[in-house]
Amino acid sequence: MIDPATASAEVDLAAYRHNLTAIAELVAPAEVMAVIKADAYGHGMLACARAARAAGIGWLGVVTLAEASAVRGDGDSGRLLAWMFGPDEDLAPAVADDVDLGVHDADQLNRVVAAAATCGKTARIHLKVDTGLSRNGCPIARWPALCAAAAEAEQAGAVEVVGVWSHFIASDDLELSATADQLVCFERAVEQARQADLEPIRHLANSAGALQVPESRFELVRVGIASYGVDPGEEIAAAHGVPLKPVMRLRAQLVNVKRVGAGTAVSYGATWTAPADTVLGLVPLGYADGVPRHASNLAEVEVNGRRCPIRGRICMDQFVVDLGPGASDQVGDEVTLFGGSSSPSAEDWAEVCGTIGYEIVTRVGTRVPRNHRGGEQGG
Numbered sequence: 001m002i003d004p005a006t007a008s009a010e011v012d013l014a015a016y017r018h019n020l021t022a023i024a025e026l027v028a029p030a031e032v033m034a035v036i037k038a039d040a041y042g043h044g045m046l047a048c049a050r051a052a053r054a055a056g057i058g059w060l061g062v063v064t065l066a067e068a069s070a071v072r073g074d075g076d077s078g079r080l081l082a083w084m085f086g087p088d089e090d091l092a093p094a095v096a097d098d099v100d101l102g103v104h105d106a107d108q109l110n111r112v113v114a115a116a117a118t119c120g121k122t123a124r125i126h127l128k129v130d131t132g133l134s135r136n137g138c139p140i141a142r143w144p145a146l147c148a149a150a151a152e153a154e155q156a157g158a159v160e161v162v163g164v165w166s167h168f169i170a171s172d173d174l175e176l177s178a179t180a181d182q183l184v185c186f187e188r189a190v191e192q193a194r195q196a197d198l199e200p201i202r203h204l205a206n207s208a209g210a211l212q213v214p215e216s217r218f219e220l221v222r223v224g225i226a227s228y229g230v231d232p233g234e235e236i237a238a239a240h241g242v243p244l245k246p247v248m249r250l251r252a253q254l255v256n257v258k259r260v261g262a263g264t265a266v267s268y269g270a271t272w273t274a275p276a277d278t279v280l281g282l283v284p285l286g287y288a289d290g291v292p293r294h295a296s297n298l299a300e301v302e303v304n305g306r307r308c309p310i311r312g313r314i315c316m317d318q319f320v321v322d323l324g325p326g327a328s329d330q331v332g333d334e335v336t337l338f339g340g341s342s343s344p345s346a347e348d349w350a351e352v353c354g355t356i357g358y359e360i361v362t363r364v365g366t367r368v369p370r371n372h373r374g375g376e377q378g379g
Helices: 011-026 035-043 045-054 065-074 092-096 108-118 140-155 178-195 209-211 347-354 359-360
Strands: 007-011 033-036 059-062 079-082 100-103 123-128 159-163 201-203 220-224 248-253 257-258 280-283 301-302 306-311 321-322 332-338 370-373
Touching: 007 011, 011 033, 011 045, 011 209, 011 220, 011 370, 033 045, 035 045, 035 359, 045 059, 045 065, 059 065, 065 079, 065 092, 092 108, 100 108, 100 159, 108 123, 108 140, 108 159, 123 140, 140 159, 140 178, 159 178, 201 220, 209 220, 280 332, 332 347, 347 359
Parallel strands: 007 370, 033 059, 033 220, 059 079, 079 100, 100 123, 123 159, 159 201
Antiparallel strands: 007 248, 248 332, 257 280, 280 321, 301 306, 301 332, 306 321
16 A cells, blocks of 8 residues: 555545535436446445435445445445346345345346345346347347246245346447437337336436436436546536536655756656756656556646646656656655646546546556545535
């Protein structure tokens, strides 16, 4: 673990609550599921779970059973959905903990039924239909049979079919026809479920869908990246009246400052050479901490209110920035990689790296300490 004074990810839980509340107001009367998978996209799962509940969010969403178990172990007893598990995982603990489970085929349904019998209680399930993403989700051709089997299990008291759900392919880009096509497919799947005497809630919208596809909100929306203050597309949130606040600020101290002459090569491979005399600063974070190596010679950071470019290759534990020939910065001065008021954003880093903001925040490594603030409702 890096010393928190040297580098840390500052997580503003008040901003997180703000984002969730703003989105909840937009999508009402639909409910919001706060997706806290992957350690809350790198922000700290348990702290964000508590903050989401404090904001009045009735649903939490995770991927793995281990994540669900950790949330329950933290004392949470609200609605909680987990939707991915392997063929050898024991489902009984999740059923016993009242964790809703995603189900997309007959084998999974049978395993949930067996787990319910082991626990002596009714399991809560959400049937997932594949409307075009081609990941998990029941193929349309097998969907009626899965609905019928789930209805039979529900009549026997083994399960309660809480929801029917799916996932958008490209709700951030409405110029593509996929979103409209998926809506039609999803509504047909819901009707087939109802024909099997199921009465599920419906959830299809992710962050982008919740913001800009109102017909996809149904009874529940799943909000992940937008809740962390990262726009799921190009200015989607602002265009729909939701002013997102960045939740994570990745920062560090300068640990070395040196003046170098023209012609000095910087970092591995000598991919940058100083064209003139300048001052360099050393930042104690690297690709082992989630700083993308692809950002070498491309990204910028903020030092004392100004943007400074990264020079040379980003190393495992450190990288170099060009402070400029007249710099008076000193060891110990603050560096903000992203998330500050005058720094680049996670989206800026994503653009120069050819990726998405999701990856920038989620990949921040475990040796970078998380400093949560604003945990109290008035924080």
